Amino acid sequence: MYGDTEGAVSGQSGCIAMVSFGPVAQDLQESLRAGLEPIFRIALCLTGQVLPLAGWNAERQQYLGEALLAELHRVWLPDALRVLALTEADLYADDLNFIFGEAEVGGPAAVVSLRRLRPEFYGHPPHHELFARRALVECIHELGHTFGLRHCPRPGCVMQFSDRIEESDRKGPGFCPVHRAALDAALRRA
Ligand SMILES: [Zn+2]
Numbered sequence: 205m206y207g208d209t210e211g212a213v214s215g216q217s218g219c220i221a222m223v224s225f226g227p228v229a230q231d232l233q234e235s236l237r238a239g240l241e242p243i244f245r246i247a248l249c250l251t252g253q254v255l256p257l258a259g260w261n262a263e264r265q266q267y268l269g270e271a272l273l274a275e276l277h278r279v280w281l282p283d284a285l286r287v288l289a290l291t292e293a294d295l296y297a298d299d300l301n302f303i304f305g306e307a308e309v310g311g312p313a314a315v316v317s318l319r320r321l322r323p324e325f326y327g328h329p330p331h332h333e334l335f336a337r338r339a340l341v342e343c344i345h346e347l348g349h350t351f352g353l354r355h356c357p358r359p360g361c362v363m364q365f366s367d368r369i370e371e372s373d374r375k376g377p378g379f380c381p382v383h384r385a386a387l388d389a390a391l392r393r394a
């Protein structure tokens with residue numbers, strides 16, 4: 205796992221807007237804001253916007269991640285640098301059984317599903333801190349994509365691809381030095 209450079213929220217005019225597809229607990233959104241702002245050094249705006257879900261696949265009983273990204277473009281907030289959506293719904297991509305989230309590399313839209321981040325999903329007892337940490341890791345990963353970062357082969361980097369919760373838990377919220385530098389460069393351009 206890697207540490208992150210601490211820093212104050214920047215004075216940039218744009219913010220990262222947070223919205224949800226369907227209701228998502230306010231306290232989780234608040235804790236994600238507190239976790240994300242020092243890493244991206246951009247203010248998180250909790251817009252409170254609750255959007256209707258899109259991209260339902262009745263056969264799979266899941267929503268198509270890219271349909272949600274398309275929805276985010278429809279509700280695009282002009283002053284937002286990026287838009288991050290949370291949802292309790294289960295998501296998939298055409299070539300994957302499920303996804304923890306999806307984002308556009310280079311921005312602006314990202315979506316994270318909370319569904320498979322709760323220990324209860326795997327038959328374990330509830331554990332709010334673990335759930336909140338997983339949500340933070342997945343939000344950092346997807347937002348990292350929106351700032352142009354691609355998947356990372358270095359162990360422990362938050363930009364490693366994960367399709368199992370154990371892999372997500374192993375990588376943690378920190379960027380490797382290469383990706384931290386790439387993110388800092390992207391933030392300077394944002
Ligand atoms: Zn990814």
Ligand SMILES: [Zn+2]
Pocket residue numbers: 356357358361362363364379380381382383
């Ligand atoms: Zn990396």
